[in-house]
Amino acid sequence: MRTIDTLVIGAGIAGLSAAARIARHSETLVIERESAAGYHSSGRSATFCHFGIGDGLVHKLTAMSKAVFAAPPEGDHPPLAKRMAAFFVARAEEEQQLDRLTETTLAHSPDAERIAGTDLQSIVPVLKTGPDGFASGLYDPDAYKLDSDAMLQANIRVLRSAGAQLVTDAPVEAIRRDGERWIVDTPGESYAARRIVNAAGSWADTLASMADVNPLGLTPLKRTIIAFRPPEGTDVSDWPFTKTVGAGFYMLPEGSGRLLASPMDETPSEPCDAQPDEEAIALAAWQVEQATTMPIKRIDHKWSGLRTFAPDKSPVAGYAPDAPGFFWLAGQGGFGLQTSPAMAMAAEALALDLDWPGELAAQDIRREMLSPARLGNQFSRSSTSAKV
Numbered sequence: 101m102r103t104i105d106t107l108v109i110g111a112g113i114a115g116l117s118a119a120a121r122i123a124r125h126s127e128t129l130v131i132e133r134e135s136a137a138g139y140h141s142s143g144r145s146a147t148f149c150h151f152g153i154g155d156g157l158v159h160k161l162t163a164m165s166k167a168v169f170a171a172p173p174e175g176d177h178p179p180l181a182k183r184m185a186a187f188f189v190a191r192a193e194e195e196q197q198l199d200r201l202t203e204t205t206l207a208h209s210p211d212a213e214r215i216a217g218t219d220l221q222s223i224v225p226v227l228k229t230g231p232d233g234f235a236s237g238l239y240d241p242d243a244y245k246l247d248s249d250a251m252l253q254a255n256i257r258v259l260r261s262a263g264a265q266l267v268t269d270a271p272v273e274a275i276r277r278d279g280e281r282w283i284v285d286t287p288g289e290s291y292a293a294r295r296i297v298n299a300a301g302s303w304a305d306t307l308a309s310m311a312d313v314n315p316l317g318l319t320p321l322k323r324t325i326i327a328f329r330p331p332e333g334t335d336v337s338d339w340p341f342t343k344t345v346g347a348g349f350y351m352l353p354e355g356s357g358r359l360l361a362s363p364m365d366e367t368p369s370e371p372c373d374a375q376p377d378e379e380a381i382a383l384a385a386w387q388v389e390q391a392t393t394m395p396i397k398r399i400d401h402k403w404s405g406l407r408t409f410a411p412d413k414s415p416v417a418g419y420a421p422d423a424p425g426f427f428w429l430a431g432q433g434g435f436g437l438q439t440s441p442a443m444a445m446a447a448e449a450l451a452l453d454l455d456w457p458g459e460l461a462a463q464d465i466r467r468e469m470l471s472p473a474r475l476g477n478q479f480s481r482s483s484t485s486a487k488v
């Protein structure tokens with residue numbers, strides 16, 4: 101039995117970024133079921149940072165995090181993010197949605213501007229405009245393409261330099277309370293921890309049920325991405341991340357001359373190693389072909405991952421009201437990478453009961469907004485026992 105102060109379960113972006121900060125104050129260990137960090141959602145993302153997703157809290161967390169991506173910590177590491185524009189396009193009947201998004205975006209990205217009619221094609225030449233296409237758009241030059249691997253590795257370096265460890269191939273199989281400590285069993289080792297940070301992504305409710313803690317009612321939703329080559333001779337390298345404001349798709353250049361696209365599917369799923377299905381792959385190609393003049397002749401690559409949401413779609417960080425020392429860090433949905441610097445800062449302060457950071461207060465982000473207590477106790481253990 102190994103005794104530890106803080107045991108973080110899950111080496112995705114949530115667990116690693118929080119651990120990198122917590123390790124500055126507390127003896128910390130991260131355990132991960134898979135053989136490498138980022139195997140699940142964090143390694144399958146579109147890795148973009150923009151304001152076209154989430155509610156007001158997510159926008160504030162994104163705004164704080166964007167400042168970190170714009171001026172990353174110094175050191176010998178590959179860039180965590182590259183500035184790349186975000187471009188939101190709307191059909192005539194979606195004008196009001198675009199107006200709302202414009203207001204949100206301008207609050208955090210003052211250089212964003214509206215574009216109309218055929219001017220949309222000066223930004224992405226293949227977009228269809230007019231009665232069968234898009235009528236207007238919002239161009240935000242101040243968005244970021246993130247590098248998830250660089251972000252994961254940077255956090256691993258920071259946590260190691262603070263003396264913490266990452267143990268892979270360590271699936272948590274049982275959790276129980278013993279006096280002041282949580283006992284966590286993996287096949288190779290058992291741990292006695294003063295606090296556990298549940299950063300198990302899509303499995304966070306499963307872990308809670310293992311520990312006899314009320315689950316939050318998290319819902320994993322599967323999303324699919326395809327990679328394809330644009331038509332011969334089309335240079336997509338300076339295209340922005342392009343997203344429909346309503347149902348539709350998003351696409352972005354991948355770096356190797358290819359484009360990535362997603363039909364923004366949201367299929368409820370059990371926590372699992374998500375695989376793309378034929379229907380979602382076909383839908384991705386169809387959405388792109390409908391909205392642009394690009395035929396997709398071949399799909400080079402495809403994958404799926406889970407985006408896991410709390411019932412109110414906001415992220416969760418805080419101690420379980422029903423279990424001392426059991427810290428939730430869950431529900432990062434489709435914004436877990438772009439909010440990770442802010443969420444890690446919040447998790448550090450909440451887990452260790454530190455003063456609330458000025459950077460979060462400046463965005464009017466308050467502890468109670470992140471608290472699991474806000475969700476009430478509507479999800480009893482028995483209601484999700486089938487998921488365990």
Ligand SMILES: Cc1cc2nc3c(=O)[nH]c(=O)nc-3n(C[C@H](O)[C@H](O)[C@H](O)COP(=O)(O)OP(=O)(O)OC[C@H]3O[C@@H](n4cnc5c(N)ncnc54)[C@H](O)[C@@H]3O)c2cc1C
Binds near residue numbers: 147430432
């Ligand atoms: C297709 C797609 C596109 C996305 N696009 C974006 C985007 O553009 N921008 C953005 O910010 N976000 C995006 N996201 C969302 C983002 O990827 C997630 O919010 C984020 O990765 C969640 O991180 P996490 O650490 O909570 O979960 P994960 O990365 O899934 O990490 C959880 C870890 O816990 C481990 N674990 C689970 N159970 C156990 C156990 N019993 N024992 C030990 N370890 C365990 C898992 O193995 C896993 O490694 C996207 C997601 C998808 C799927």
